[in-house]
Amino acid sequence: MALFPKKIVCDSAGEMLSATMTGTFALHELSFHVVPKGEYLANRPAERAMTLIDDKTKSLLAAQCHR
Numbered sequence: 001m002a003l004f005p006k007k008i009v010c011d012s013a014g015e016m017l018s019a020t021m022t023g024t025f026a027l028h029e030l031s032f033h034v035v036p037k038g039e040y041l042a043n044r045p046a047e048r049a050m051t052l053i054d055d056k057t058k059s060l061l062a063a064q065c066h067r
Contacts, residue, residue, distance in 0.1 A: 006029070006030055006031060007030065007031045007032075007033060008025060008030050008031070008032050008033065009033045009035060009042060009046070010032075010033075010034060010035065010046065011034070011035050011037070012034050012035075012037065016034075017034070
C-alpha cells in the first residue's frame, strides 16, 4: 500500500461508506474524507474520470444504435 495515496476523498456513495470499505481504510491507515453533497470541486479528479467514462459509454452506445 506504500504507493497508494494515504487520503481518500469521495462523495457519500453507499459503496464507499460500507463497513467493508471503511474497515479496509482503517486497516491500511488511510484517512477518509467525505465531500459534502454538491461540492464537486473538492473531488475533481474522480468526478472528471467518471464524466469521461460516462461520455465514452454514451458515445459507444450511440454508435451501436446507428449501425
